Amino acid sequence: MGALGVSGHPLRRRQFEEVLWSSPDKLKKDLEKDPLEQHLVELESIIRQAGAENIAGLLLEPVIGAAGTALVPPAGYYQAVKQICRKHEILFMADEVMTGLGRTGSTFGLDHWETTADIVTLGKSLGAGYAPIAATLLTDEVLGPIREGSGVIMSGHTYSGHPLSCATAFQVLTIIEQDNLLENVRRMSDLLMQGLARIRGKFDFVQTVRGKGLLLGMELDPAVPGLQGKIIDRCFENGLLVYPAVGGKEGKDENGLLIAPPYVISKSETEQLLELFGTSISQVAQSL
Numbered sequence: 001m002g003a004l005g006v007s008g009h010p011l012r013r014r015q016f017e018e019v020l021w022s023s024p025d026k027l028k029k030d031l032e033k034d035p036l037e038q039h040l041v042e043l044e045s046i047i048r049q050a051g052a053e054n055i056a057g058l059l060l061e062p063v064i065g066a067a068g069t070a071l072v073p074p075a076g077y078y079q080a081v082k083q084i085c086r087k088h089e090i091l092f093m094a095d096e097v098m099t100g101l102g103r104t105g106s107t108f109g110l111d112h113w114e115t116t117a118d119i120v121t122l123g124k125s126l127g128a129g130y131a132p133i134a135a136t137l138l139t140d141e142v143l144g145p146i147r148e149g150s151g152v153i154m155s156g157h158t159y160s161g162h163p164l165s166c167a168t169a170f171q172v173l174t175i176i177e178q179d180n181l182l183e184n185v186r187r188m189s190d191l192l193m194q195g196l197a198r199i200r201g202k203f204d205f206v207q208t209v210r211g212k213g214l215l216l217g218m219e220l221d222p223a224v225p226g227l228q229g230k231i232i233d234r235c236f237e238n239g240l241l242v243y244p245a246v247g248g249k250e251g252k253d254e255n256g257l258l259i260a261p262p263y264v265i266s267k268s269e270t271e272q273l274l275e276l277f278g279t280s281i282s283q284v285a286q287s288l
Contacts, residue, residue, distance in 0.1 A: 006059050009067040010252045024050035030249065031064075031073045032210075039073075040080055047088055057091030057119070062109025063212050065098040069245040069256030070210050070217030078113035091142070097123035097134065098215065102176055102263055105186040105213030112212060118142050125263075128172045133165035181263040185213045188270050192216060192259065195274035202278075203285055208247075215260050217245060222253035230284045231257060240276040 004013060005020045008027075013020065024046050029039045047055060062078070064071040085092040094117035099109030103125055106112055119142060123134035146153060159165070176182065193209065196218060200206040205227060208219040220227050228244060235242050245256030261273060 007067065008251060009246065010250070011246060011254070024055065031068075031071055031077075032208075036074050036076055036080065039077065040084065043081065043084055047084070047090070052088035052090060055088070055090050057093045058085055059093040059095060061095040062099045062112070063104055063215055065215065065258060066243070066245045066256075067251060068217075069208075069219050069247040070212070070215050070258060071247075072210055072212055073113075076113070078110055078115045082115050082117075091118045093117055093119040094121070096120050101125035101173070102182050102185055103213055103215050103260065104211075105182060105189055107182070109212070126169045126172065127165060128168075130172070131162075131165040131168040132159075133162070133169050135169075176263065179264075184265075185263050188261070188265050188267070189213050189216070191267065191270050192261075192274065195270070195278075196259070199274070199278045199281060203281060205285070206281070211259075214263065214265070215258070217247075218257045218259070219247040220255040220257070222248055222255040224288065227284070227288075228254050228257065230287070231281055234280040234284050235277065238276050238280050240273065240280065242277070 001016065001020065004016060006023060007013060027039070027042060027046070029042050031039075043058075058081070060078075060081070061067070062073075082092045084090075094108070094110055096108055096110070100120070100122045101107060101124075103109070104112065108116075108120065110117060116139075118139050120137040121134065122137065126135060127133040189212070192214070193211075193216060196209045196216060200209050200218070205221040205224050206218060207221055209216070210219075211217050220231070232242055232244060243258035243260065244254065245258050247253050247256040259273070259277070261270070265273070
């Protein structure tokens with residue numbers, strides 16, 4: 001519930017709104033259409049309205065996944081946002097659960113903006129699906145007062161630090177580095193993006209293709225009812241798994257698809273993915 005309280009995913013929040021703790025207004029400017037300066041003015045305005053002394057931190061997902069269909073902020077965005085946070089003594093936090101450890105073609109999603117966060121959350125790629133594990137990274141500046149004070153971070157669960165999960169995560173990180181998987185992510189990303197762009201050109205209801213690395217998204221025309229679900233179902237029937245996401249100006253349209261294959265995907269497998277995806281969309285288009 002705490003995580004949902006700072007989430008910008010309207011559909012997931014909807015049934016819990018009455019019990020979620022209140023927070024300042026969300027950022028609403030369009031990351032693709034509005035200039036960087038307008039984003040910064042909006043952020044400064046929200047901080048003034050809430051009072052910087054009442055804001056512990058700003059939590060952002062470097063490349064917005066399920067809540068934005070692989071939405072990518074403009075160049076310079078996170079460097080500028082971090083400067084504003086520093087000025088107001090607000091912690092800059094990055095949710096790298098989806099984007100971290102290689103998914104976007106770099107170790108961290110924020111690497112694309114040549115900046116770092118004060119606190120980073122990790123998951124998903126840390127265990128590669130083999131074992132449940134997540135982690136939180138803190139800078140020395142954040143951890144220092146805790147060490148000098150109580151020395152305790154009061155959080156955790158029954159299986160925190162589980163040896164099997166930790167051993168799995170260590171091996172996953174070793175393989176990512178030894179097999180140079182980030183290079184493969186970047187190489188297959190280019191191939192996949194080109195293929196998705198070709199698919200986009202064939203169908204009027206495909207509005208946008210975007211993303212970084214192997215976290216790519218496709219936004220569909222929200223005016224076509226049920227289109228997202230029909231494509232997901234047809235992909236499944238044809239042997240391909242794609243993930244639903246929301247999009248649109250308010251982030252409420254159920255019109256997004258995420259394409260996020262494994263880091264080890266080969267050229268032939270990428271071509272097969274594109275063939276299955278294109279065929280599935282074509283079959284749905286014929287039924288409309």
